[in-house]
Amino acid sequence: MPRGRYSLHDPHDRTPLGGEQFHCAPGPSGWRYVAQTTTPSGAHNGSVDLAIDDLGRPIRLELQAREWRVRGAALDGVTWVRTDPSGEHASEGSVRAHSFTGSSPAFLIATTRLLRLTPGSPSTRVRLVAFTDPVLAPLTVDQSWALVNSEAHPTDNGPLTVDEYQVSTVDTGELHTVHIAGDVVLSAPGIELEDLDTPPSVLPELPGLPDLPDR
Template sequence: MPRGRYSLHDPHDHTPLGEEHFHCAPGPSGWRYVAQTTTPSGDHRGSVDLAVDELGRPIRLELHAAGWQVRGAALDGVTWVRTDPTGADATEGNVRAHAFTGSSPAFLVALTRLLRLTPDSPETRVRLVAFTDPVLAPLTVDQSWALLRSEAHPTDNGPLTVDEYQVSALDTGERHTVHIAGDVVLAAPGVELEDLDTPPSVFP
């Protein structure tokens, strides 16, 4: 069960946004990721709890940030309920989308499980519902993903396969790369892996 810490920053101006302290593990029914997020000063900022099934579909999502809460799952596309800080007003949403996304690296790993790309796969287009900081506002985004290469790197615990993905935002044409090993993001825009207690889990 990998445990570690990501530092998060604004991908455009590199302003520090805080850290995400996480643990994750594959299980008999899929994969689960749990994390606590902190501000740059170390104060508690929120939490992430994401579970996907063996096909990579989100079967449970729970986010907390700035007093807001989101609960969601794959249902007729993706469905969610967003609750305001007072708890008095909840709004439900549904979009014919493939999955959720947001600032947490968990969403990148989960999406690669859903897409199951190979280096010879064509670019794959996906529609996602992003919950944007700081109040988890839902936004529908379209992206295309391609697996550029998979390379094995020697480590003290044996070879570690690193997948390099190219991600394109279809509304702006902006492209970036994401490096993932097993169920851990090594590098992505706005994300740096700072600590990792145990090697990434290898998916079957």
């Protein structure tokens, strides 16, 4: 069960945005990531709880950022409820998309589990609902993912395979690189792995990007 800490910063000017103290683990039916988020000063800022099934589909998502909360899951695409503590501003949403994304590194792992790419294969397009900071506002985005390299590195605990992905945002053409080992993000724009207590978990490989439901 990997445990550690990510630091988050603005990918353009490197302004600190806070951090995530996380642990994650595979289970009998998928993978789960739980984290507490902090401000740059170290104060509690929210939480992340994401569970995906063995095909990478989100079976439960719970996000908290300041006073805002989101609960979501894969249901006829993806469905969610977003609310503040009073419930006065509660709203529901449903979009024909494959999964969710956001600032947490958990979403990068979840997307790779969903896509199950192989090195050298053509890029794959995926539609995601992003919950954007600081109020977890939903935004539908289309991304293109390609696994450009997969390389084993020797460690004290045996070989560690590092996958290098190229990710582009379809509407802007913005391109960036993500490095992932097992269920841990090693580097990505705006994300740095500061501490890791135990090695990444090795997750089983299965094919499949599910078709979007017809509407």
